[in-house]
Amino acid sequence: MTVESTAAHTPRRSAGSKAGATGAKSKRSTGANARKSADPELVQLLTPEGKRVKNAEYDKYVAGITSEELRGLYRDMVLTRRFDAEATALQRQGELGLWASLLGQEAAQIGSGRALNDDDYVFPTYREHGVAWCRGVDPTNLLGMFRGVNNGGWDPNSNNFHLYTIVIGSQTLHATGYAMGIAKDGADSAVIAYFGDGASSQGDVAESFTFSAVYNAPVVFFCQNNQWAISEPTEKQTRVPLYQRAQGFGFPGVRVDGNDVLACLAVTKWALERARGGEGPTLVEAFTYRMGAHTTSDDPTRYRGDEERLAWEAKDPILRLRRYLEAANHADEGFFAELEAESETLGKRVREAVRAMPDPDHYAIFENVYADGHALVDEERAQFAAYQASFADVEGV
Amino acid sequence: MTVESTAAHTPRRSAGSKAGATGAKSKRSTGANARKSADPELVQLLTPEGKRVKNAEYDKYVAGITSEELRGLYRDMVLTRRFDAEATALQRQGELGLWASLLGQEAAQIGSGRALNDDDYVFPTYREHGVAWCRGVDPTNLLGMFRGVNNGGWDPNSNNFHLYTIVIGSQTLHATGYAMGIAKDGADSAVIAYFGDGASSQGDVAESFTFSAVYNAPVVFFCQNNQWAISEPTEKQTRVPLYQRAQGFGFPGVRVDGNDVLACLAVTKWALERARGGEGPTLVEAFTYRMGAHTTSDDPTRYRGDEERLAWEAKDPILRLRRYLEAANHADEGFFAELEAESETLGKRVREAVRAMPDPDHYAIFENVYADGHALVDEERAQFAAYQASFADVEGV
Amino acid sequence: MAAEKMALAKAINESLRRALETDPKVLIMGEDVGKLGGVFRVTDGLQKDFGESRVIDTPLAESGIVGTAIGLALRGYRPVVEIQFDGFVFPAYDQIVTQLAKMHARSLGKVKLPVVVRIPYGGGIGAVEHHSESPEALFAHVAGLKVVSPSNASDAYWMMQQAIQSDDPVIYFEPKRRYWDKAEVSTEAIPDPLHKAKVAREGTDLTLAAYGPMVKLCHEVAAAAAEEGKSLEVLDLRSVSPIDFDSIQASVEKTRRLVVVHEAPVFLGSGAEIAARITERCFYHLEAPVLRVGGYHAPYPPARLEEAYLPDLDRVLDAVDRSLAY
Amino acid sequence: MAAEKMALAKAINESLRRALETDPKVLIMGEDVGKLGGVFRVTDGLQKDFGESRVIDTPLAESGIVGTAIGLALRGYRPVVEIQFDGFVFPAYDQIVTQLAKMHARSLGKVKLPVVVRIPYGGGIGAVEHHSESPEALFAHVAGLKVVSPSNASDAYWMMQQAIQSDDPVIYFEPKRRYWDKAEVSTEAIPDPLHKAKVAREGTDLTLAAYGPMVKLCHEVAAAAAEEGKSLEVLDLRSVSPIDFDSIQASVEKTRRLVVVHEAPVFLGSGAEIAARITERCFYHLEAPVLRVGGYHAPYPPARLEEAYLPDLDRVLDAVDRSLAY
Numbered sequence A, B: 001m002t003v004e005s006t007a008a009h010t011p012r013r014s015a016g017s018k019a020g021a022t023g024a025k026s027k028r029s030t031g032a033n034a035r036k037s038a039d040p041e042l043v044q045l046l047t048p049e050g051k052r053v054k055n056a057e058y059d060k061y062v063a064g065i066t067s068e069e070l071r072g073l074y075r076d077m078v079l080t081r082r083f084d085a086e087a088t089a090l091q092r093q094g095e096l097g098l099w100a101s102l103l104g105q106e107a108a109q110i111g112s113g114r115a116l117n118d119d120d121y122v123f124p125t126y127r128e129h130g131v132a133w134c135r136g137v138d139p140t141n142l143l144g145m146f147r148g149v150n151n152g153g154w155d156p157n158s159n160n161f162h163l164y165t166i167v168i169g170s171q172t173l174h175a176t177g178y179a180m181g182i183a184k185d186g187a188d189s190a191v192i193a194y195f196g197d198g199a200s201s202q203g204d205v206a207e208s209f210t211f212s213a214v215y216n217a218p219v220v221f222f223c224q225n226n227q228w229a230i231s232e233p234t235e236k237q238t239r240v241p242l243y244q245r246a247q248g249f250g251f252p253g254v255r256v257d258g259n260d261v262l263a264c265l266a267v268t269k270w271a272l273e274r275a276r277g278g279e280g281p282t283l284v285e286a287f288t289y290r291m292g293a294h295t296t297s298d299d300p301t302r303y304r305g306d307e308e309r310l311a312w313e314a315k316d317p318i319l320r321l322r323r324y325l326e327a328a329n330h331a332d333e334g335f336f337a338e339l340e341a342e343s344e345t346l347g348k349r350v351r352e353a354v355r356a357m358p359d360p361d362h363y364a365i366f367e368n369v370y371a372d373g374h375a376l377v378d379e380e381r382a383q384f385a386a387y388q389a390s391f392a393d394v395e396g397v
Numbered sequence C, D: 001m002a003a004e005k006m007a008l009a010k011a012i013n014e015s016l017r018r019a020l021e022t023d024p025k026v027l028i029m030g031e032d033v034g035k036l037g038g039v040f041r042v043t044d045g046l047q048k049d050f051g052e053s054r055v056i057d058t059p060l061a062e063s064g065i066v067g068t069a070i071g072l073a074l075r076g077y078r079p080v081v082e083i084q085f086d087g088f089v090f091p092a093y094d095q096i097v098t099q100l101a102k103m104h105a106r107s108l109g110k111v112k113l114p115v116v117v118r119i120p121y122g123g124g125i126g127a128v129e130h131h132s133e134s135p136e137a138l139f140a141h142v143a144g145l146k147v148v149s150p151s152n153a154s155d156a157y158w159m160m161q162q163a164i165q166s167d168d169p170v171i172y173f174e175p176k177r178r179y180w181d182k183a184e185v186s187t188e189a190i191p192d193p194l195h196k197a198k199v200a201r202e203g204t205d206l207t208l209a210a211y212g213p214m215v216k217l218c219h220e221v222a223a224a225a226a227e228e229g230k231s232l233e234v235l236d237l238r239s240v241s242p243i244d245f246d247s248i249q250a251s252v253e254k255t256r257r258l259v260v261v262h263e264a265p266v267f268l269g270s271g272a273e274i275a276a277r278i279t280e281r282c283f284y285h286l287e288a289p290v291l292r293v294g295g296y297h298a299p300y301p302p303a304r305l306e307e308a309y310l311p312d313l314d315r316v317l318d319a320v321d322r323s324l325a326y
């Protein structure tokens, strides 16, 4: 199973790409201080009730969006959630060692993921399954590291989707360096770096802000503030809204409703356009919620109550778009029924693919440690082989 | 020679301490966004020509300052510069291995240093000779590491002046931790952490901003933006004024004329008062200039021209205060003549003290590696002794 | 309740609790150490009982954690900081190596930094990348740090008491795969010195030296070897800086053979130093070169490969056989 | 001008220049590498000739330098980054150990990171704290990194060419106290493989193994010993990961005695691994234990003590005598 096949209907080249992609520049180009932000303003295009609200600044980025594209966003979110649920189930069944669920963050990931062009480049954390989906990465690839058969292992260049990074914040510097390279090449693509509210405290993230600002690198920093870093609420990382962090480094920051896929799409498109237009980095804070546990190893009942989750369930990203699609007649019953079936198929395929995933050969330990070889690795591989052979001898007797 | 003796006339308990130290709170307590700063506003109380200019916000912090205190500030700057020049000369004569001159930064250091109370705590870089002076640290102590007889070696608790830190930025976290401790103790003192424009790029500095904001620690971050980090101008570290960095972390930042000792005194007093009053961290950017080389190993002609230095010479911190003292009759010829003599005495004393500084005993290598001892160190010390003894035998023969 | 059977994680928890009770200057700091009680529950219940000002959830920044702990120590506190997993200590490495380790010497002894850095380490728990490493050699090489690792609940309890009381920075490596192993812990025993090795099992034919998670394995090896009539001595080193070479030497002078076992990669692992120094000290006693069993020169592999990567009964027995064959 | 006498620093400069000329993907990055040409002038003139987009002055943040270099490598560049002094590499240690070293394996070989990290290292120049350390073992212990250190201008030139051409990350330790030592450099010679040791002086009685700044010292020791009628072989290891054990073994099988010399602390220094492995390989050949001469287990001392701290002629001769006395 590949994503490409399942995802065929969805416009990969960026939803809403026909939307007016110009005109914003003049207003934005005042740069760092364009976005004054004494009070957090949350960019929202769809209310939790599914009502489309006007936004003078960002409407234009989704102005031309078609019904098909809207259904595409919905489908992405539903299939991503389904994939995620399947992975959680597979962990419970012992097929995976761990799973980091994105439940609740579908809009942030699909909205931003669908804002990208093919030649843009993504640097994810370990939770960007929805973005991976948008990039056409085979979900099975994502599962390898959680099953423990590899530490990632996909080719980042196949889909311009970098490996998952577990050490918090590190990838923001890789993203910045990559973006510096794009600028050097004179290319007009951009980079998007994902990180969490917890990650915002890491020195590496601050350094990536400094480097990207100084070199005016075409990178969008996309912070999913899901309110929690494992058991710590965002107040343990900052005493002001996170999007404000950018300003002190000389580039704009904006807070978007992270459960509103349209708003995430629009704001990310705006930020990417800035990057491609030579205006440098932008910070997007997607205000969202981690509806599940941190990972399958976590027990959130130890540190947070139900009320909070219930409040956020009312803002569910999928429900909200469904209400809008239905109210505005962008989709009929047939679409939802078909999607339900597709969902089932996806779940089944993922399940089967994971179960069929073979354990790696022991010699894989010694592979890919170096690209050009290393005498010590060769020596240890040979010793390992001799040691293995000694059992064969015994067993042979 | 001790500083205490030479510095005896100067009020150690904080110049201008009689100035209205209250009343500012109500205006400041709006917190993070109190100091809106679309355009860099430089707080200045004395123009380069020595004219006292009014400042509605900061005048009160130096309102009660006496002539004696003003002369004290002048004397501090002159003696600090003299000490610095002596150290540079001693390096040329081979008495020191290296020297990091503070030439040009006297006002930033004396102004901030004299804002402190005795029970405040200082975390310097390697260039805060003027602050050390204000704390009553014996200048000879500062020279040990530059001579190569130790790596610092003074007792930070004697004068609440921490050891010099060479690894750029590290001490800002120590300062933050110390300030967290003050808060835990319920004490009403504060911490000041010095760092440079270059240091502002280090992850550790950003993390110290995060920790101090989250824990509301009583710390003043005092950044001497001397325009250069060795050969790199400040544009290589940031594309917006550095004082703006604070806002994104949730505390105020202010830029002060770093060559104006009165302004530095006033702004630092304001920031310290915030800290003591439970309002948390503040960033002060002292806009100044490194008039000399980075260190005696550096050759600034390779990367900057004379015009810049000349422009800054016109803003010299000592000259400026002298003009004011003379114009406003705060000091007479006798004062300046006496100071000149005191200066000479200081120079001579420093020279003699350095020349008399003995080389450490070789066994010092093994001392103070651990507080509670370590078997390996003991073993190596014994081996070293046996090895030394083997020469004695030979020489004895 | 002076003696009780408890799991190793619980023993550390009790030891931390005792330290918090006895010394008001003791603080616990780290990511998720508060309400959650740490991802391994080692600090479970401590924030509840001692409050947020003594058991501190920190921002997600390891350099910041260690750096502010240094500042707190300068102010007179005794912070015990938790690094969530072995692979996440590296952002703090600069603060540990250039500041924590060196400030005592830099001040010519005037500054003391009684900071304990707790690091759950090692593999065998089927985790994802960066959660199973054994970086102890990277700390032991650095002067100014002390490095210890208990192998059982009783040592875990007492060594934590001693680490906290030490005026030197101590890197305390916790054998995470043994967190749930239970042993008798007497809270009144007089402990051995922190850096002294223990003969965990006596033997005459060969010495197995290990620490932390590998001590249990060495016991299993010794039991298996005993069935074949070989008498192995098991040394629990407990400390990696300093290493108690006197005890190793005494054992090797008796058994004349030494195999060192650790999870960390063999190349430049602590076994290298033990082999080099014991060979120097016991050159005429050794019947065989000191052999080492440990990790390979490769990144810690994915979970499904760790069994092949980690030292196990067969690999250690193989080394024992090779040594005895000399 | 195929052969010329030049200083070691100049040889690296010429090698970087050649790389910039030959491969448009090569970049130079670091603090003060541009107009200033680096604090040691190793990159002198390169920004002037290749422009600011190829020779890049970076913000003052080592983690940022290495982290963005990784990103640039992912984009197809071949960055050569400078860490200004040995003691300032630690803020970048996390990026080096968890990212640079492991990304090739993490990607199952799909990603290659041809990044060279240049680190001027070692003492003997009378510098202040953090400017004289030898942290090579802290990198060699980590799989995924290659670690080399030239001892002379010719090797410095060619090993830099090879390091840049390597598809693996290479930590290139520059012996800063030898920067001004001159030697003949042929820009047309066919170089030895990067990780191969060289017999720098032949001898029969004992092998001295060293790399970087200590090779010159070993030559002096061998010359002094020769006057006393002792024939010492000097091995220039050149590479600390991998270490060319075959060459050491070959030499030791001939001389039967080995002394390893490095500036880094002896405890868990590269000499420990050499001693352990060579003892295993040459157990019946060695007439004496492998002896090590290096730094003490103490922070690098202030300048006025470094002479007593660093290996010198007498200390190495003392070890030679001790070895020969077995």
Ligand SMILES: Cc1ncc(C[n+]2csc(CCOP(=O)(O)OP(=O)(O)O)c2C)c(N)n1
Pocket (backbone or CB within 6 Å): A125, A127, A166, A167, A168, A195, A196, A197, A198, A199, A200, A226, A228, A229, A230, A290, A294, C031, C060, C062, C084, C088, C091
């Ligand atoms: C350097 C580092 N320290 C600690 C961890 C352990 N850890 C994994 S996820 C996590 C919380 C991350 O929070 P956040 O950045 O908000 O991302 P989220 O998990 O909420 O998506 C922590 C502490 C880590 N992976 N890396």
Ligand SMILES: Cc1ncc(C[n+]2csc(CCOP(=O)(O)OP(=O)(O)O)c2C)c(N)n1
Pocket (backbone or CB within 6 Å): B125, B127, B166, B167, B168, B195, B196, B197, B198, B199, B200, B226, B228, B229, B230, B290, B294, D031, D060, D062, D084, D088, D091
């Ligand atoms: C971590 C680290 N990297 C590099 C250096 C080398 N270095 C010493 S001073 C300096 C420039 C510092 O500039 P700035 O922070 O502006 O302080 P200034 O010297 O101007 O007072 C550099 C790069 C260092 N000491 N520490």
Ligand SMILES: [Mg+2]
Pocket (backbone or CB within 6 Å): A196, A197, A198, A224, A225, A226, A227, A228, A229, A230
């Ligand atoms: Mg989060």
Ligand SMILES: [Mg+2]
Pocket (backbone or CB within 6 Å): B196, B197, B198, B224, B225, B226, B227, B228, B229, B230
């Ligand atoms: Mg500066």
